[in-house]
């Protein structure tokens with residue numbers, strides 16, 4: 296069982312660590328690699344071909360080509376995390392708006408936690424013991440999350 300996280304730059308490391316931390320709490324092996332779609336495309340290609348990886352998480356800011364670049368080189372699920380580096384909208388659209396045929400499962404801007412949870416849900420299809428882990432997480436999350444939204448937000 297393995298999740299491989301690719302980030303476009305060392306400057307993205309904090310976001311990748313959030314994924315790694317959440318997966319570590321679930322006892323899911325996770326590797327983090329700096330591999331850029333434009334600076335080190337050969338490295339991206341090599342990582343995307345890793346036979347041990349079950350799910351990829353690719354995180355990048357600005358034009359954020361990384362998730363799509365990984366997805367073009369594998370048939371395994373790729374979760375794309377747009378990072379808020381420039382406008383925000385630039386990376387968001389780059390990750391969400393994949394042309395038909397090469398899907399990327401996009402989560403929200405900087406949404407490392409959701410990326411880790413989605414990776415776990417995908418892994419749970421193959422490793423059913425993770426379903427219980429997710430059930431416990433969700434129950435705790437419900438307990439800790441306030442019933443009413445913070446003031447000024449839509450219900």
Ligand code: RP5
Nearest residue numbers: 303304306307355356357380
């Ligand atoms: C993207 O450009 C990276 O993913 C990073 O979010 C952003 C800035 O990269 P650096 O200039 O900090 O290396 O490729």
